[in-house]
Amino acid sequence: MEAASAAQGALVHDEHHGPPPANRSSAVEPQMLGMLLFIISEVMVFGAFFAAYFFIRIVGGAEWPAQGTELPVAIAGVNTAILLSSSLTLHWALVSVRAGNRAGLKAGILLTTLLGATFLFIQINEYVHLGFAAQDHAQGTIFFGLTGLHGAHVLIGLVLLIMVTVRSFRGHFSEKSHWGLEVPGIYWHFVDVMWIIVYTTIYIL
Amino acid sequence: MAMKLRAPGWYRATAFVGLGVLFALGLTSAVRAASGLDPVIAGEAWLLVGLIAVPLFFLVGIGCFDYWFRWAAGKPTVPEDHSSHGAHSWRDYFRVNTDHKVIGIQYVVTSFFFLFIGGAVAMIMRAELAQPGTQIVDGQTFNGLFSVHAALLIFLFIIPVFAGLANYVIPLMIGAPDMAFPRLNALSFWMLPVAGTMMVASFLVGPFASGWTAYAPLSTTQPIGQMFFTIGVQFAGASSIATALNFLVTIITMRAPGLSFFRLPLLVWANFSTSLLVVIATPFIAASQFFVLLDYGLGFNFFSASRNGDVLMYQHVFWFYSHPAVYIMMLPGFGIVSEILAVKARKPIFGYRMMAFSLLAIVVLGFTVWAHHMFVSGMQDWIRVPMMVTTAIIAVPTGIKIFSWLATLWRGVLHIDTPMLFALGFLTMFTLGGISGVALAMLPFVIHVSDSYFIVAHIHYVLFGGSLFTVYAGVYYWFPKMTGRMYDETLGKVHFWVTFIMFNVTFAPMHLVGIEGMPRRVSDYPEQFASWNLAISVASIFLGLSTLIFVYNMVSSWVGGPKATANPWRALTLEWQVSSPPPIFNFDAVPTVVGGPYEYGVPGAVHGVFPDPDKDGADAAKQQPATTPSVAQ
Structure with missing residues (x-):
């Protein structure tokens, strides 16, 4: 009896390449829920930076805008359009993979990555030519703080997109299984939406 | 050696720490050289960048990211073979x-x-x-x-x-x-x-x-x-x-x-x-x-x-973080105490739903009180009164919990062992800390005692008498489940009483010297506080020594304590229905829950039902069959 159960145990162990499946008590995909919760905490990081922005601008009553801090609203507006269009191409990639269109998936995800990189490049170019620095005054600090925080998130999003691109070209993802595209995709959409808020607050208000 | 450096573990982690130090040096020097700063190698900049880079290199080296790197590159990931699952010797606790x-x-x-x-x-x-x-x-x-x-x-x-x-x-x-x-x-x-x-x-x-x-x-x-x-x-x-x-x-x-x-345990x-x-x-x-x-x-x-x-x-x-953080440091303790009081009083928890809702109420209210830490900071005056009111209100859900615990104990058959002693110690000490907390919400009072030892006394009553007591309670309570051994009950009780008494001798006088004006965070003080401070210092030595009893009890019991049964407390919640320590994947088959978690003393009440192992042909020896609730009391 003992030997039999031991043999059975070994058999069970060979079959098991992981924990037995857990009961699924929610219709939400765990990876997606995890990403949404992560986005909530990211929103709060931005919230803290916006708090700093309004403390410096309104509660502190600093001169606004400080002398010599005119921002290139139009160029940043074009940049906004570039970033927003990357959300569309990303959605195209998702629609393509759902329809089994691999060429569309590859083109969409590659285009998204390139648009994101373009956005980042233009923003760095803007930093170089602005004519004021974060070290000059708190107004400059919070400009670089908020846009820099967003830029860091674009960078994280780009790293995720590059991973997805590599995996797309290596033949991953199918009509049925594409969470590896959809979950980073949600993060990229969040980065885009957050840019609209950052742009509106900093450049327009 | 090369193999050891390639495989995740301490050798690779050490090598990567070295790489991280060099990376920080290279990065700071390159940036300083590019921006024309002199000297190129600056110690503080190197240290500052190193503080960020070295931990990340360490985490990569020890092996936290191996799977993700393979996954991100689209390489075939090693299926989770769980060769690293479970601990077979003490060395496994030092690996990822x-x-x-x-x-x-x-x-x-x-x-x-x-x-x-x-x-x-x-x-x-x-x-x-x-x-x-x-x-x-x-x-x-x-x-x-x-x-x-x-x-x-x-x-x-x-x-x-x-x-x-x-x-x-x-x-x-x-x-x-x-x-x-x-x-x-x-x-x-x-x-x-x-x-x-x-x-x-x-x-x-x-x-x-x-x-x-x-x-x-x-x-x-x-x-x-x-x-x-x-x-x-x-x-x-x-x-x-x-x-x-x-x-x-x-x-x-x-x-x-x-x-x-609404069948979840309160923990x-x-x-x-x-x-x-x-x-x-x-x-x-x-x-x-x-x-x-x-x-x-x-x-x-x-x-x-x-x-x-x-x-x-x-x-x-x-x-805005650190006030909710005090609830982050307290709510899990509430959960632990709810488990222990119900099990040790052999009674259902009183007002289960209110216990759950009061937790959520604390979550929401916790975000509305942060500025009560800033009453003397010179912020806008109009924020003060609203913050005072919300701070007083947040005592209400906490009060609901205290009264529910008391009602749980009411006419229960109390098993006063070590976890229960610490839970009861928590109940009394946390209530005292909560009362001084409500007092501190009141503007006229808090302006008087701000940054005095009264604050030190208050936070130690809620964090030591509150949180740490629940931690001790929880560690004693789940020790048999975690280690498969029983701790020494006598030593546990000695630990509790020494801690409880010396805690009070240490921190209660701080209220008095605080109200008299002894400031906190200062290494010197006037002569008038000398006798109280000497008493506090002497008591604190015993308080410190009491942890040695705990360490000795934990280590010796883990090494050579008597084997624990699956369910030494006759508890209903699922973790006690599997062996101690639990099998490697916790359950051979997922149990089904058919009732509440705290139905102690309710005839015929069942919380979890386990599939009959014989029918499924699974390894029968591993599990107790369905949980018949032990007869209460």
Whole structure:
């Protein structure tokens, strides 16, 4: 009896390449829920930076805008359009993979990555030519703080997109299984939406 | 050797730490050379970048990212073979392991390690404070001592130890084989020793000395030791957010069939609420420390008043996290006590739904009271009264819990063993701390005692008498489940009584000297407080020594204690229905939940039903069949 159960145990162990499946008590995909919760905490990081922005601008009553801090609203507006269009191409990639269109998936995800990189490049170019620095005054600090925080998130999003691109070209993802595209995709959409808020607050208000 | 360097583990981690040091040197030198700064090699810049880079290199080296790197590159990932699952010897606790039971024990042991360091630091402080004048340490070192004490005990003990206990217990309680993201769970753990080592290592360069609150602009103008706090907190915070996210996803998506939210044990509810707080609030402290880091390292002006920076903004952002953080440090303890009181009184918990709702009420109200830490900071006057009112209101859900626990005890048959003693000790001490907390909400009073020893007394009554007592209660309660051994009951009781009495002798007089005006965070004091302080210092030595009883009991019982049965407390919740320690994947088959978790003394009540192992042909020896509730009392 003992030997039999031991043999059975070994058999069970060979079959098991992981924990037995857990009961699924929610219709939400765990990876997606995890990403949404992560986005909530990211929103709060931005919230803290916006708090700093309004403390410096309104509660502190600093001169606004400080002398010599005119921002290139139009160029940043074009940049906004570039970033927003990357959300569309990303959605195209998702629609393509759902329809089994691999060429569309590859083109969409590659285009998204390139648009994101373009956005980042233009923003760095803007930093170089602005004519004021974060070290000059708190107004400059919070400009670089908020846009820099967003830029860091674009960078994280780009790293995720590059991973997805590599995996797309290596033949991953199918009509049925594409969470590896959809979950980073949600993060990229969040980065885009957050840019609209950052742009509106900093450049327009 | 080359093999050892390629495989994840301590050899590779050591090599990567070296790489990280070189990387920091290369990066700072390159940037300084490019921007024409002299000298090219600057020690402080190197150290500052190293503080960020070396931990990341270490985490890669020890093996936290191996799977993800393969996955990201689209390479075939090694299927989770779980060769690393479970611990077969003590060495396995020093490796990256994805088993929630191993991670739970890693968490608890690591955080207790930092408790002892933080406690030892407190002993040095009390030695300095035993007499007026300067005896052992100078002012700046004393500031460093209390800063490291608080930072370690808050960020490296209380918050992670609760995460550790929950890590062990929650998947078992909800009938899941593991957490939702086991690899993220391992990463969250390994960030902790990094953060703790960093904070302790600040003693090498002169410890950070601006308190655990690190108010700007004090923190932005301190010596480099301050950055060990600023960056260490980032790692502790990231760990805490990742764990909280993991708990939330686990609790929402992995509950056993039939385990609806209102059948969850209150420990699960408590950690659910805590995790909500962590996910929403912790990013604020991350941001506040980013501000300090940018001001300090790159000369930004968030807090330079002469350049339009706003100093009070730091306090607002900091307390918007750190007030909810006091509930992060308390709610899991509420959960532990709810488990223990119901089991040990052999009665259903009183007002189960109100207990759950009051947790959620605390989560919501916790975000509305932060400025009561700033009543004397010079902020706008109109914020004061609303904050006073919300602070008083938040005592209501807490009061609901206290009265529900008392009603649970009412006419119960109390089993007064060590976990129960600590739970009862918590109930009394936390109530005292809560009462002084309500007193502190009152503006006229708090302006009088702000920054005095009354505050020190209050926070130690809620964090030591409150949180630490629940930690002890929880560790004793789940010790048989975690280790498969029983602890020594007599030593446990001795530990409780020494701790309980000496805790009160140490901290109760602080109320008195505080009201008389002894300021906190100062290494010297007037002659009039000398006798009380001597008494406090003597008592604190015994309080410190009492932890040795605990350590001896835990270590000797783990090594050679009598074997524990599966369910020594006759509890109903699922973790007690499997063997001690539980099988490697917790359950051979997912149990079904058919009733509430606390139906002690209710005839015929059943919480979890296990599939009949014989029918499924599974290994019959591993599990008890369905849980017939033990006859109550």
